[in-house]
Each structure stands twice: as C-alpha cells, then as structure tokens.
Amino acid sequence: MPFKSLIPSSGKPRTAHPFSLLQNEIDRLFDDFGRGLHGASLGDITPRIDVAETDKSIExxxxxxxxxxxxxxxxxxxxxxxxxxxxxxxxxxKDKNHRISERSYGSFLRAIQLPSGIDPAAIEANIANGVLTVRAPKPAPRVTKKIEIKKAG
Incomplete structure (x- = not known):
C-alpha cells in the first residue's frame, strides 16, 4: 500500500499539523522528480520558496x-x-524558416504556517527582479510567571 494513501486528506493543503510543510515539500520533490523523467511541464507555475529564520524575523x-x-x-x-x-x-x-510560440497561463497558491503570535501589521513585503521577499518579525518569547500559592484562612 502506498505511504501517501495512509495519510488522511481532505484535498486541501494541510497547514495545521507541524509536519505538514515537510510533507508538502516531500510531495513536491517526488512530483519534480517524476516531471524530470518526462520533461518539464509547460504549465508548471508553482513558485519555489525559501523560508529562513533569523534572531528577529522569519523571511x-x-x-x-x-x-x-x-x-x-x-x-x-x-x-x-x-x-x-x-x-x-x-x-x-522566430527564424526565417520557422516560428515557435508557446504560452502558459494559470494561478498559483502557496501557504506557509508561521509561529503563533506574529503581528500582522508588522509584516513587510517587497518584490524586485522577480523575487518576492516577505519579512515577519518574530513574536516576543512567551514568559512563564510563577504564581505564589497562599495558605487559605
């Protein structure tokens, strides 16, 4: 039985589970490998992403x-x-003996799970030379406060 058939799926991108991003990237890796065997698809418009983490932000x-x-x-x-x-x-x-014209159109969607607590108003995005960069400041670390227990009565 194929491994993928053991994973429940609703047909929607799995973003809630911590390993969903890893699973999506593994699926993409196998899809890319299979496509490489048969030639690149002209309609492949899924953009490639990199996610990096610094001390202060996620890029x-x-x-x-x-x-x-x-x-x-x-x-x-x-x-x-x-x-x-x-x-x-x-x-x-175009050449004097032949003409080739190829077109592909389509939409894409990529969803990335980020840590909870990020302020949406602080997210910045810019695009230059065909590269989109989105920076999200990391949320402040959660503080644990010890609560003193007082003796009743």
Missing part, C-alpha cells in the same frame, strides 16, 4: 520571474501566510 523568499506587485496577493490569517497570484508565460522564437 520568506519566493521566485516569481516576470511578475510585478499587481500580479501577487499576500494574506495572513490564523498564522498562515498565503501567497497567490497569476502567472503568464509567453515564449516566441
């Missing part, structure tokens, strides 16, 4: 060649950063 970098800020939407709800947009790819080659 998400997304490869979006040819896109501008008007083509991308970023939302942050329930500790999930969602990046979605529409990508249009056109390639045209």
């Amino acid at each position: 998400v970098t997304v490869e979006l060649p040819g896109l501008e800020e008007k083509d991308v939407q970023i939302d942050f709800t329930d500790d999930v950063l969602t990046i979605k947009g529409e990508k249009k790819s056109e390639k045209e080659e």
Whole structure:
C-alpha cells in the first residue's frame, strides 16, 4: 500500500499539523522528480520558496520571474501566510524558416504556517527582479510567571 494513501486528506493543503510543510515539500520533490523523467511541464507555475529564520524575523523568499506587485496577493490569517497570484508565460522564437510560440497561463497558491503570535501589521513585503521577499518579525518569547500559592484562612 502506498505511504501517501495512509495519510488522511481532505484535498486541501494541510497547514495545521507541524509536519505538514515537510510533507508538502516531500510531495513536491517526488512530483519534480517524476516531471524530470518526462520533461518539464509547460504549465508548471508553482513558485519555489525559501523560508529562513533569523534572531528577529522569519523571511520568506519566493521566485516569481516576470511578475510585478499587481500580479501577487499576500494574506495572513490564523498564522498562515498565503501567497497567490497569476502567472503568464509567453515564449516566441522566430527564424526565417520557422516560428515557435508557446504560452502558459494559470494561478498559483502557496501557504506557509508561521509561529503563533506574529503581528500582522508588522509584516513587510517587497518584490524586485522577480523575487518576492516577505519579512515577519518574530513574536516576543512567551514568559512563564510563577504564581505564589497562599495558605487559605
């Protein structure tokens, strides 16, 4: 029995479980491997992401060649950063004996689970040279307070 069939799924991206991001990346790795055996798909528009953590922030970098800020939407709800947009790819080659024209269109969505406690108003995003960078300041560490127990009566 395939391993993937043992994992319950509702067809929606799994973001609540701590290992869901790892599972999604493993699935993508196998999808990419299979696609490499049969040639790249012209309609593959899923952007590649990197997530890095520093002392003060979490930085998400997304490869979006040819896109501008008007083509991308970023939302942050329930500790999930969602990046979605529409990508249009056109390639045209002309020679005196032949002409090749390839086009692909489609939308994409990437969802990244971030730690709880991030202030949505503090998240910053910018895009330059086809690379989107989103920075979310890390939340302050939670403080544990010891509560003194007093003797009753």
